[in-house]
Amino acid sequence: MIPRLAADRPDASLTTAFLSYIASAGLEGEIGRTAAERNVFATDNSIYQVEPAAIIFPRNTDDLKRIAKALARPEFVEISIAPRGGGTGTNGQSLTSGVVVDCSRHMNRIIEIDPVRRIARVEAGVVKDQLNKALAPHGLFFAPELSTSNRATIGGMISTDACGQGSCLYGKTSNHVLALRVVLADGTDFHSRPVREEELRALQARRDRIGNIHRTLARITRDDRAEIERIFPKLNRFMTGYDLAHVRRDDGLFDLNAVLCGSEGTLAMIAEAELNLLPIPAHAALVNIRYDNFNAALEDARNLGALDVASVETIDETVLRLAKGDIVWPRIAAFFPDDADGPANGINITEILADTPEELAEKLSAVTAALQSRPFAGRKGFTITRGKAEIEAVWTMRKRAVGLLGNVEGPVRPVPFVEDTAVPPENLAAYIREFRAVLDQEGLTYGMFGHVDAGVLHVRPALDLTRPDHAVLVRRISDAVVALTRKYGGVLWGEHGKGVRSEYVPEFFGPLYPRLQEIKAAFDPLGQLNPGKIVAPTGRTLPKIDAIPLRGSLDRAIGNDIRAAFDNAAYCNGNGACFDFDADSLMCPSYKATRDRRQSPKGRASLMREWLRRLAEKGIDPRREATRRHPFGMVSRLWNSLNPANRDDFSHEVRAAMDSCLACKACAGQCPVKVSVPAFRAKFLALYYQRYLRPLKDPLVAAIEITLPLMARMRPLYNAIAGSPMGRAMMRRAGLTALPVLPPLALRRTLAAQNVPVATPALLARLDAVARAKAVTFVPDAFTEHFDPQVLLDAIEVARLLGLTPFIAPPLVNGKALHVHGYLGAFEKTAHRTAAAIDRLAETGVPLVGIDPSMTLTFRSEYSGTGMKGRVLLPQEWLATLLDRLPSPAVGERRRVHLMAHCTERTNAPVAVGQWKTVFEKLGMELVIDDVGCCGMAGTFGHEVRNRGISETLYAMSWQPALAATDRADLVMATGYSCRSQVKLMEGVKLPHPLQAIRAALQATYPSLGYRWDV
Secondary structure, eight states, X not given: OOOOOBOOOOOOHHHHHHHHHHHHTTOOSEEEOSHXXXXXXXXXXXXXXXXXXXXXXXXXXXXXXHHHHHHXXXXXXXXXXXXXXXXXXXXXXXXXXXXXXXXTTTOOOEEEEETTTTEEEEETTOBHHHHHHHHGGGTEEOOOBOTTTTTOBHHHHHHHTOOOBTHHHHOOGGGGEEEEEEEOTTOOEEEEOOBOHHHHHXXXXXXXXXXXXXXXXXXXXXXXXXXXHHHSXXXXXXOSSSOGGGTBOTTSOBOTHHHHTTOTTSSOEEEEEEEEOEEOOSEEEEEEEEESSHHHHHHXXXXXXXXXXXXXXXXXXXXXXXXXXSTTHHHHGGGSOOBTTBOOSEEEEEEEEESSHHHHHHHHHHHHHHHHHSOOTTEEEEEXXXXXXXXXXXXXHHHTHHHHXXXXXXXXXXXXXXXXXXXXXXXXXXXXXXXXXXXXXTTOOEEEEEEGGXXXXXXXXXXXXXXXXXXXXXXXXXXXXXXXXXXXXOBSOSSSOOGGGGGGHHHHHGGGHHHHHHHHHHHOTTOOBSTTSSOOOTTOOOOOTTTSOBHHHHHTTTOHHHHHTTTTGGGOOOOOGGGOOOTTSOSOHHHHHHOOGGGSHHHHHHHHHHHHHHHHHTTOOHHHHHHOOOTTHHHHHHHHHHOGGGXXXXXXXXXXXXXXXOOOOHHXXXXXXXXXXXXXXXXXXXXXXXXXXXXXXXXXXXTHHHHHHHHHHTHHHHHXXXXXXXXXXXXXXXXXXXXXXXXSOOHHHHHHHTTOOBOOHHHHHTSOHHHHHTXXXXXXXXXXXXXXXXXXHHHHHHHHHTTOEEEEOOOOXXXXXHHHTTOHHHHHHHHHHHHHHHHHHHTTTOOEEESSHHHHHHTTTGGGGGTOOOOEEOHHHHHGGGGGGSOOOOSSOOEEEEEEOOHHHHHHOHHHHHHHHHHHHHTTEEEXXXXXXXXXXXXXXXXXXXXXXXXXXXXXXXXXXXXXXXXXXSEEEESOHHHHHHHHHHHSOOOOOHHHHHHHHHHHHSGGGOOOOOO
């Protein structure tokens, strides 16, 4: 049995007083101080881990002012804060032992869009893609493009002066910042925008902090102009942080925002930004060029850049190989084919933009002609990508490169710490050759990708930072790379900010470093804003890169065997793909509904790591505890649940985060590192409920597949309970709600009357070869069989209409509910028993077809440990093998139908979702697969009282508006039983399964059967 893990109580009395003061001053946001909250905010996408004292979630600018005014009080001079945006920084920019100020939860309003002036005004927590989604109807967008654009906040982009793909065309974030509303460390609320000389003189004359800041900067930019000119590099990625080279602009304006952009929260808190917008390019195409080796791709990039293209992005063989196993690959595979001599070992993606189709064709022709007429050693073939969706898919693959590098087996994994260097593009190939030599000398593997047109390359050496011999390489490699960047006229921090790497700032800036200290002192004289980043106050030194705690040093206690046993939880690299703002994307539903980072795959993985570490400190191996029998289990669980001493068990905080997981497995399919929360959640719950009592609903839900046949025989009684106010009240007390009623139709009795035989291995084995080739066995899940049996009857009819002989499998317990709720012992027995039964049926050669995608895909994931060899097909996988049997429709107008596919199906079987299109196309229908998020039901999740609020929130975020926007003349279908249940519950509308629409289409072809489809 796992022990009690005392939750660390924050004991810093000064921090407590500070937070109390802010709360009493009228803070409208929230304060987070639990062990779980502090743990989740202790990491970003870097190699470091620093636990904050607390987290403040401000609701508006007034809250930022309350925080700053409290900082300025004499009693709180020792308090420090660090603003935080999307939390995806690769250099620990927002990590602090002080107080985190997270603007992403509440300060995410788009305040104004002016399409005529091409200006947007937003709060700091607005996500870049969120803004661009709102701008799209106006034909505008906010540049530049980032790989983390679906979770990077505008405030975070400004704080690191972020840039990415296309920066040679669009520049950096600072190039598009028109004005900033900032809150200084004394509570001053200031609107900063470029000013003329007379306005600057007025600002300098002020007797407050604003005046001192402008006097300081005016003096430095005047007196140290020569040093600024000498030291600041002439690069596209010129500098991040305190950019003195651009304070005095070419147009004569004085721009304070030049030093605020890239200052990483060390000068002020960003509240709002006024941004310059650009027209969306009217026409675009990509030329995808393949190479024998990565060096050839780097060398050729210079030739491509001379062809008047918008951008050139490069990817090495390591990233390319990982991309081929990613969810996005099926959509783009045709653009990166293998050549006769094998796959490419590097690619360049060249973007071409134009205002008209004719201009695009002309530019494209020029580029392809140059490629064909000017051969280059190592260059293989190329393909062209046209169309918005296809181009977006290719860029999605490139964006996922950062996360994909973490998706490898074993503890040695690519990690970021020297990954965004920038050198003049003409020096890039030579620079990379020496860079690779440094890594090769250390015997390391690595992955590379980047913006070769801008001279930026992302390099992640593969290390296991739990190993002391690998941890020391962070220093050795960093020092070597710093020397290389100086040799080739570049910088260490070309894109992702300085953060922990600020140690190298004094050496790089030399005589200008004291001037940077003066700037810091003017803005933040007490050094309370994100200390340790970019500049240290006079008389102090910046922390060393190897003096900050590494995540690996904390993981060392866990051990590699235990890390490997918990489904990549310990290997989450913090890339934050699960923080996607978009309600119509699939990962992660609970985070979208709550905006609480604990309730995300990254948050849950962080808590799991910490939980495993605390167990290891007590000498507990959770794998052994999972198999240990406890003779006094119920008594001890009762005692532990009632004992007040157990109230502060850290395991409770972990369980609270796990409770909101929908077990949709979107993370298992979409997380670049393949962190599978449902998998490690089940293992955690199994151990947690060895120590504590389960809620009453758990055994009821876990036994649902076994009890459903009994309830079906007692249908009137069950329906009276599920349908009456008294019965619903009773179920609510048990923790369950919104239970469906059982229909009068009994599936197996009806099938027996229709002479549909029950499949047994002996019966199927007796079929001759011809009969066996025409046979199919349907494997019903308990939910569809008992609550929606008409779907199975229609599936049977589809088989008959196609000239096949349908069979029905005997009742089989799938066990998914057991797994979801952590009954792993019972699940393992059930899974082995059911796997053996399926294998016996599969050995006859008759195809097996499931109905519900979530239940069917359980056989491919949760059953992986059973050794099951038989494959239960999804309906569309089966139908895709029967296209020659589907009738071709008469020529005429094609009917449009919509499909809302189950989220598990879309993320874990993306190719299969596309097969529905093929099937309906053959039947003469245009199938639109709607991009919707989670419906909120997710099996039994939405039937639990504690989850119903999240369930309804999720439905309202995506499915409800999608259904409302659908043309009433179009048929809308849903593959998931739980999805159809949610729509029926929320809208009173019964959506059909695609098999039901296919039956209708087939019977329309054979009208003598007399079946009519009623939409």
